[in-house]
Amino acid sequence: MSSHLNWMIIRNNNAFLLKKRNISKPFSTEPNNLTNLSSYRYSGLVHKKTVSIIDTPDKKGFTVVVKKAKSVNKPAKATIQRTMKAGARRSLHKLKTLLLSTKYRRDLNKAALRRASAVLRSQKPLPAKKTRAPKKAD
Incomplete structure (x- = not known):
């Protein structure tokens, strides 16, 4: 089936939708969805090629998960994971x-970079709060 037909079937009701009152665009909790928005462009269920950025278990760096287009019917072999721990900028x-040289879903480049930088930002320790010393009464 084509990805457009799949999207038309699952767009209004699937197990990953998060619908709330007064929110016009529902959120999505599906894997391989970079922005967590329920839209055709970012859907990880209907496309043959998807990109996902997840946190590493040791909280140092992030993991890029890419779906292979050739093994769509074999879910166990369909994903490639690559961990990047060499510091934030690098x-x-x-x-x-990786995304530009392989021309792999060019429309997801900026969203992937935003997601990766958000993951890296969440791993930084929070700055210590400054406490004031109480004034001495003379």
């Missing part, structure tokens, strides 16, 4: 060259 540059 990892983001490596991600950008």
Whole structure:
């Protein structure tokens, strides 16, 4: 089946939709969805080629998950995972060259970079809060 037909079938009701009151565009919790928006462009279920950025278990860097277009019917063999831990700037540059050099879903480049930088930002420790010393009464 084509991806457009699949999208027309699952767009209004699937297990990954998050519908809330007063929100016109529902969110999606599906895997391989970079922006967590329920839209055809970012859907990880209907496309043969998808990109996903996930956190590493040790909280140092991120993992890029790419779906192979040839093995769509074999879900166990369909994904390739590549971990990037070489520091924030270098990892983001490596991600950008990975996506641009292979011309793999060019429309997802900026969303993938935003997701990766958000993951890296979430791994930084929060700055310590400054506490004031109480004033001494003379």
